[in-house]
Amino acid sequence: MRRIAPALVGLAVVVLVGAAPAVLSPFLVQFLINLFMLAVLAESWNIIGGFTGYASFGNVAFFGVGAYTTGVLLTRTALPFGLALTAGGALAMLFAAVIGMPILRLKGHYFAIATLGVAETMREVVYNLEVTGAGTGLVMPISRSPLPFFYVMLGLLVAATLVNWWLSASRFGYGLVAIREDEDAAAAMGIDTARYKTVAFALSGAFAGLTGGVFAYWITFIDPDAVFRVITTIQMIIMAVFGGMGTVLGPLLGAVVLASVSELLSTQLVALAELFNGFIIILVVLFMPRGLVDVLATRPFSLRRFADNVRAYRI
């Protein structure tokens, strides 16, 4: 029963959201597609950053690989979107696995900056390649209805959430958490840490790549600066952290709250929305580093918890 009840609630929510475009304005449908995209990215970052504890600051690289693979296949070949998208996800996964093998050996700061470097390098590579349209970008064929994007993104979100749920309750997931808590101890327990980390990174990359592929076709025009944006990485990290790293629903919750506030602010001024992201990062780190899920789950709820969090790490 304890497993069936959440599954039923989840299913009901998905059906309800799935029926929503019938009554929503086109603007709200577009907003929801964007929200789903950010939520998938947050959930995918959660696999490597939340469960495994490897703070990747460059997951936008996989998003970009997916977007560009799908984009190039759509514009230069007659491949249908489904196949192009699959290729995008697969290549992003492969790229994450290959790049992961050397850089997952780095730890802490070195790993974080290396991933930042990977993203920056990919942007430069795409800038210089002929096939990706270099600096001028790619224009996709235009699709008339936003509904396919809505359902594909929703499908990705469901899949990403299910994978996170699986991680929270499986041998593989426990292995990742063991690596996060103490990598040497995990290795001593017989966990093949290199393989576990690489698979987690590839899984994270696959979802980011698929999202990128849908993004490319949905947005119809991609160029290196629009795809490899640092702010995209910031968003996925902050949504996961705001909701609660290493939890199943935290990143989703974070995406819903922050994307809504961002949207409201960016109707005023785009820089204002990004500024808000920055302040949220600082405030979350100071006041609730374990995320919203932790705050909501602790009873009785009290403001002292925030004060305790601030006092925890100072000297």
Place this chain on the structure above:
Amino acid sequence: MLTLQLLINGILLGGLYGIMALGMSLIWGVMNIVNIAHGALIMLGAYLTFWTFTLWGWDPFAALPLTILILFVYGYLLQRLVLNLVVRAQLFLTLLITFGVEVVMVNLARMFWSADLRQVTPAYAGANFSVGGLTIPYVRLWVFVTTVILSVSFLLLLERTRLGRAIRATSEELRAARLTGIPVTHIYAVTFGLGAALAGAAGGLWGMLFPITPIMGGALTLKSFVVAVLGGLGTMMGAIVGGLVLGLAESFSATYLGPTYPNAISFGLVVLILILRPAGILGRRS
């Protein structure tokens, strides 16, 4: 001849990379914070010089002391009021909070100064002289001389003064430093202030050679990190040597491989160093 010219270009640029990395290496070494906002501090320094130059007509070199002072105070307050609260938290949180500071600074800069490219062009900006067929721009030479003066005075401060000893002691053993009566919170803030001041100086000088934008900081954070790692973490001389290595690598690669991959070059360089010499060029093996 071309090789010699490239060598000179690389060294002149390398000095600037050196003082950028010096600031980052100091903060990293003493507080174990990798400051992702380092590039944003450089950007702030560049805009301050731009302001004093366009609004008041100050010579960019003459404006440096003011930039350094403002950035020092800013860095001191940032550490004392904000970063100090998480200085003992796990790496990810300190990284994330400096990331947040960077985003805030970049977007405030975008509001204040807009996203336009700005330039600091004093009257002598284009002048150069030739020695035996080699061309040396005056501005680059003076920028290099300034970075040498700054590095040397910084190293003297760290090695020869009471404050420098306190910083080194805090860096080596926090608890012992505290027991001997060193006000560690204050020392941490001063250290961050010094790091920010070096970044600000680097920014002020950078603005004379390259265009200034609010988003210039990202790539410079990456470069500072690369240089700090190249030279070996915690060794201040290492940062300077690393700066020269990166300057030379960029100068030669721009000519022989084309100018379109500057970040890929520096990133490739650091991966190479991490594999071949994990402790850096001058670093000790731990």
